Amino acid sequence: MKKVLFIVAVMLSTISFKTMAQEGRPQFNPEAIKERNEKIKAKLKDELKLTDSQADGVIAIQMENMQKMRGLRGLDQEERMTKMKEIGDASKAKLKELLKDDKLVDKVIEFQEKQRKEMMEKMREMKPQE
Numbered sequence: 001m002k003k004v005l006f007i008v009a010v011m012l013s014t015i016s017f018k019t020m021a022q023e024g025r026p027q028f029n030p031e032a033i034k035e036r037n038e039k040i041k042a043k044l045k046d047e048l049k050l051t052d053s054q055a056d057g058v059i060a061i062q063m064e065n066m067q068k069m070r071g072l073r074g075l076d077q078e079e080r081m082t083k084m085k086e087i088g089d090a091s092k093a094k095l096k097e098l099l100k101d102d103k104l105v106d107k108v109i110e111f112q113e114k115q116r117k118e119m120m121e122k123m124r125e126m127k128p129q130e
Contacts, residue, residue: 037059041059044059044111048104048111050099050104050108057099061095065087065091069087
């Protein structure tokens, strides 16, 4: 009986530890993603003067890239960097096809890089200090 109680206690502590470890991470749900995309769309339209359809296309390409990037987590660094470059090149080609203006494509890429840097800063601020 003591062994059973011990095993149950270990299992419960493991489950609670995993739950606490995940609390610090932002949890994404469809509503949060939709809200974030609407904010990005508004910025694309305001800052870069994109039309609704262009902004929607840029966001769709960005979401597709995020899904592809998530699939790279298990690769070693060199292979991951190679795949990321391929994804980036394909993304740029899709943006050129969508926007039909190289200068506008460069502005969108610059905008995305700015957004990425802001996100990384927020993540650093959220990370607990050791």
